Amino acid sequence: MNEETHEIRLRVNGVPRAATVPARRLLSDCLRHDLGLTGTHVGCEHGVCGACTVLLDGRPVRSCLMFAVGADGHEVTTVEGLAAADGTPHPVQRAFRECHGLQCGFCTPGFLTVVAAFLEENPEPTEEQAREAIGGNLCRCTGYVNIVRAVLRAAELRRAAGRDPQAGDPAPRGPVRRQRP
Amino acid sequence: MSARMFGAPVQRTEDERLLTGRGAYLDDLGADAYAAVFVRSPHAHARVRDVDVTDALDVDGLIAVYTHEDLTGPMAEPLPLLLPHPCIVDGRTPHALAAGYVHHVGAPVAMVVARDRYLAEDAAERIAVDYEVLAPVVGIEAAVAAEHVVHAGMSDNVAAHLVQEVGDARAAIAAAPHRLELDLDIERSACTPMEGRGVYARWDEAGGSLRLYSSTQTASGVRAAVAAKLGLDVGRVEVVVPDVGGGFGVKIMHPWPEEVMVPWAARRLGHGVKWTEDRREHFIAAAHERGQRHTVRAGFDDEGRLLGLDVEILHDNGAYLPYGVIVPIVTSTQLLGPYKPGAYRVEFRSLYTTTVIVTPYRGAGRPQGVFAMERTMDAIADRLGRDRAEVREVNLIRPDEMPYDQGLLFQDGRPLVYDSGDYPRTLRMVKELIGWEGFAAERERARAEGRRIGIGLACYVEGTGPGPYEGGHVQVGTDGRVRVATGLTSQGQGHHTILAQIVADELGVAMSDVEVTTGDTRRMPYSVGTFASRGAVMSGSAVALAARKVREKALRVAADALEADPGDLEIAGGRVHVRGVPGAGMDLGTVAVLSNPLRYAFDEASRAATQFARPADHAAPPVPEGDAPGLEGTDFHSPLRSTFANGAHAVVVETDPETAEITILRYCVVHDCGRLVNPLIVEGQIHGGVAQGVAGALYERMAYDADGQLLNASFMDFLVPYASEIPPIRIAHLETPSPLNPLGVKGAGEAGVIPGAAVIASAIEDAEGFPVRSMPISPSDLFGLRRRFAAGEIPPLRRAERARGRRANETGEPDV
Ligand code: FES
Ligand code: FES
Numbered sequence: 001m002n003e004e005t006h007e008i009r010l011r012v013n014g015v016p017r018a019a020t021v022p023a024r025r026l027l028s029d030c031l032r033h034d035l036g037l038t039g040t041h042v043g044c045e046h047g048v049c050g051a052c053t054v055l056l057d058g059r060p061v062r063s064c065l066m067f068a069v070g071a072d073g074h075e076v077t078t079v080e081g082l083a084a085a086d087g088t089p090h091p092v093q094r095a096f097r098e099c100h101g102l103q104c105g106f107c108t109p110g111f112l113t114v115v116a117a118f119l120e121e122n123p124e125p126t127e128e129q130a131r132e133a134i135g136g137n138l139c140r141c142t143g144y145v146n147i148v149r150a151v152l153r154a155a156e157l158r159r160a161a162g163r164d165p166q167a168g169d170p171a172p173r174g175p176v177r178r179q180r181p
Numbered sequence: 182m183s184a185r186m187f188g189a190p191v192q193r194t195e196d197e198r199l200l201t202g203r204g205a206y207l208d209d210l211g212a213d214a215y216a217a218v219f220v221r222s223p224h225a226h227a228r229v230r231d232v233d234v235t236d237a238l239d240v241d242g243l244i245a246v247y248t249h250e251d252l253t254g255p256m257a258e259p260l261p262l263l264l265p266h267p268c269i270v271d272g273r274t275p276h277a278l279a280a281g282y283v284h285h286v287g288a289p290v291a292m293v294v295a296r297d298r299y300l301a302e303d304a305a306e307r308i309a310v311d312y313e314v315l316a317p318v319v320g321i322e323a324a325v326a327a328e329h330v331v332h333a334g335m336s337d338n339v340a341a342h343l344v345q346e347v348g349d350a351r352a353a354i355a356a357a358p359h360r361l362e363l364d365l366d367i368e369r370s371a372c373t374p375m376e377g378r379g380v381y382a383r384w385d386e387a388g389g390s391l392r393l394y395s396s397t398q399t400a401s402g403v404r405a406a407v408a409a410k411l412g413l414d415v416g417r418v419e420v421v422v423p424d425v426g427g428g429f430g431v432k433i434m435h436p437w438p439e440e441v442m443v444p445w446a447a448r449r450l451g452h453g454v455k456w457t458e459d460r461r462e463h464f465i466a467a468a469h470e471r472g473q474r475h476t477v478r479a480g481f482d483d484e485g486r487l488l489g490l491d492v493e494i495l496h497d498n499g500a501y502l503p504y505g506v507i508v509p510i511v512t513s514t515q516l517l518g519p520y521k522p523g524a525y526r527v528e529f530r531s532l533y534t535t536t537v538i539v540t541p542y543r544g545a546g547r548p549q550g551v552f553a554m555e556r557t558m559d560a561i562a563d564r565l566g567r568d569r570a571e572v573r574e575v576n577l578i579r580p581d582e583m584p585y586d587q588g589l590l591f592q593d594g595r596p597l598v599y600d601s602g603d604y605p606r607t608l609r610m611v612k613e614l615i616g617w618e619g620f621a622a623e624r625e626r627a628r629a630e631g632r633r634i635g636i637g638l639a640c641y642v643e644g645t646g647p648g649p650y651e652g653g654h655v656q657v658g659t660d661g662r663v664r665v666a667t668g669l670t671s672q673g674q675g676h677h678t679i680l681a682q683i684v685a686d687e688l689g690v691a692m693s694d695v696e697v698t699t700g701d702t703r704r705m706p707y708s709v710g711t712f713a714s715r716g717a718v719m720s721g722s723a724v725a726l727a728a729r730k731v732r733e734k735a736l737r738v739a740a741d742a743l744e745a746d747p748g749d750l751e752i753a754g755g756r757v758h759v760r761g762v763p764g765a766g767m768d769l770g771t772v773a774v775l776s777n778p779l780r781y782a783f784d785e786a787s788r789a790a791t792q793f794a795r796p797a798d799h800a801a802p803p804v805p806e807g808d809a810p811g812l813e814g815t816d817f818h819s820p821l822r823s824t825f826a827n828g829a830h831a832v833v834v835e836t837d838p839e840t841a842e843i844t845i846l847r848y849c850v851v852h853d854c855g856r857l858v859n860p861l862i863v864e865g866q867i868h869g870g871v872a873q874g875v876a877g878a879l880y881e882r883m884a885y886d887a888d889g890q891l892l893n894a895s896f897m898d899f900l901v902p903y904a905s906e907i908p909p910i911r912i913a914h915l916e917t918p919s920p921l922n923p924l925g926v927k928g929a930g931e932a933g934v935i936p937g938a939a940v941i942a943s944a945i946e947d948a949e950g951f952p953v954r955s956m957p958i959s960p961s962d963l964f965g966l967r968r969r970f971a972a973g974e975i976p977p978l979r980r981a982e983r984a985r986g987r988r989a990n991e992t993g994e995p996d997v
Binding site for chain 1: 192193195196197199200201202203204205206208209212241297298299372373374375376424425426427429459460672673674675861862864865868869870871872873895896897901903904905907909910933
């Protein structure tokens, strides 16, 4: 029994890419294993941890909850595409390093993409807003203390770099709500 | 002289890679490998009657299916009993694949290898296993009752039993002016690193050797274990640990069934094979911890001084005992904390249940021990109507009593002797930080507004950096770059950064010229692993010692070339030069060239090292006797005993009078891990630990039903906190150096988590006015306690009674 496959074309980090995938292939697996972009991580495969977050047309999505065929014709940004073309790190990347906002680094790509999108929408967040912005991503190492600091620091760096807050409403998808067992 | 790196809040060298997606975690490797998945038991306890693979065989892309029947020799034998402690009564370990029986949901029964993961899962779904379901044994009560046993051939479920006693505790309690008894429970939780386990193996037919990548906390341990299972000389097994997405203890266990099956299959198939654990597998097939019940009997005097302490512990070690016995052993000893009871007796029974095995989870039995001891301190204070901090104070070991011998054997089999620490000062500092003295008034003000708040306090002592040893290898290349290797592995603790800081200082080079490798048996085969907060203590000391050797050799070789006295030379900025004359010297890279006498030149630099380059002393061999070529050195740190860090946490919580929701208002940490190598990293470790402590106190538990099904085996249901659940954390450091290592450091990795359950229980109890004896506590648990309290089933705290009395009289003396 051979599985039917589909041709998809998408732009990943500004580069046109193509892949041949079965309908059930997750976008996370396609990015990681078909396109070799292993910076996007998979921590739960059920939409709770946010490690797999990428930007789809600028908005954060959980790539483990999407099929690759659904990304056909879209623009995807992964952690590998956050830095400027000349390699200058994104303010969020700089801030995470300065504030020690990562330890094992496994959750980090998800945080970076979420925060990058958040700051486009809200370039001057309060601490409360910063905390809320990362409220759908799990990190087991940092206790989030330095991640919140890093969000605020990234906003500062971004302002210092004089970037225009872009129009649009790339609102992060809210966290998956959980009930106590 | 370049600025000292030791002690500076240096940014991490690991980060640049990890922030740009250039990390390499286990599943990022082996793009062309076959995928393995495991068929796992859906039952907690069953006999495997038959495994029928027929249906799976026509799945496209299937490569192989294996069951226990396919395994021979050591592979067919049970996995090793990793910690063969004499207290083990009957040590059972699992087979790589179920050999007739399964003892927990998630136990591996068959292995499927296919072209990709999706196809392997298709095939696994089609494998039909016929089980004869047997009686499950779930929870400590069922294990003790032993109506059913987990393992055939045993008459009960006792895996291990140990009594330790200093003095005659029972007599001391009987003779004491006051006595009390408490039952204290902690439920199971788990490490749940964001990256699960994973193994990738490649067999090299030509070399007859194996390359194994594992997301593990011990490269050398996996290497030895896999070599033994596969019948290979260890020299033919290389274990390389890639970036690891968190461990917290679970990845110190080895070899996992999957860790021997994957290389076994890779060798058999002559092809790379990879297994990447999914989240559900991590919940049901990796390991848990913490499930423990304590019965404490204490005798004390009018000041609250402990005269005798008698503790009985029941530990749920799950289905097998490869590693879990360490947890009650650690609890037994670390329970004593910073205190000195007159006499102490501790007895534990470690019990089999048909649930996932136990391996240490950050803190490793200490959170339970601290919970038992600190709840006891609070209960004593309440009984006597004394301030909770004051009762702790009278029991503390004083700085002038250091080193202090508790008279027991620690988890490493060596004496439990505290090396250093200033416990009274730690306590004073945490009281100031949280505002202990003014709290009674704060609580009353809140009460007047209809709010309930409470304050809690907990102290701990943590044995860190146990032996036997760790090694360091430091090599200066002819390019002047310094390559450092140590065998233990890193899971996010920043070892690459702190080891580079240490070596940069020792050698007088820039940190940017130091590259660190961890967990690669090709670079440092001798090692133990990463556990018990031992990275900085053990590997930090080892690389410092190795760097000192290199420094000494560099000075010797340079002195020879410069015709100077080694004592007149110093190294700074990567150059050896005559002290005070920076111009008169040479780069370390040149020294490295000279330290390796050559016959052949292959570039400009090596020319200087050939036998023809300069006049030689014909009376001496080119490599002096007792010396070796190259500018490198290896050394090992093997300390006499563990070093003991300590600290105290304090917390203020608010409990909602209606919904019983529990909110942490402020959390304070005083922490003494000896000298700090990098405060940025130490604070990060504390933050993460506190988050896990809060999680274990308020959110996380393993919800097993009576059949042994884990009901919350996903991140949807097992509540790892998000940012919204973690309170602001205030930290103050004390630095009491350890005399047991060349750097004066103590471990810092676990401290943050240890007093979590104890301190939060203390504060909730204070807010509510009735005792809290079991953790974790959810709002519905608290709501249930309130009901029982209202029904008179739970007695009030005496201090709450007294406060009520005072309020009624409108007088008041502070009673915190
Ligand atoms: S892997 Fe997608 S949310 Fe966890
Ligand atoms: S840094 Fe390890 S999970 Fe966030």
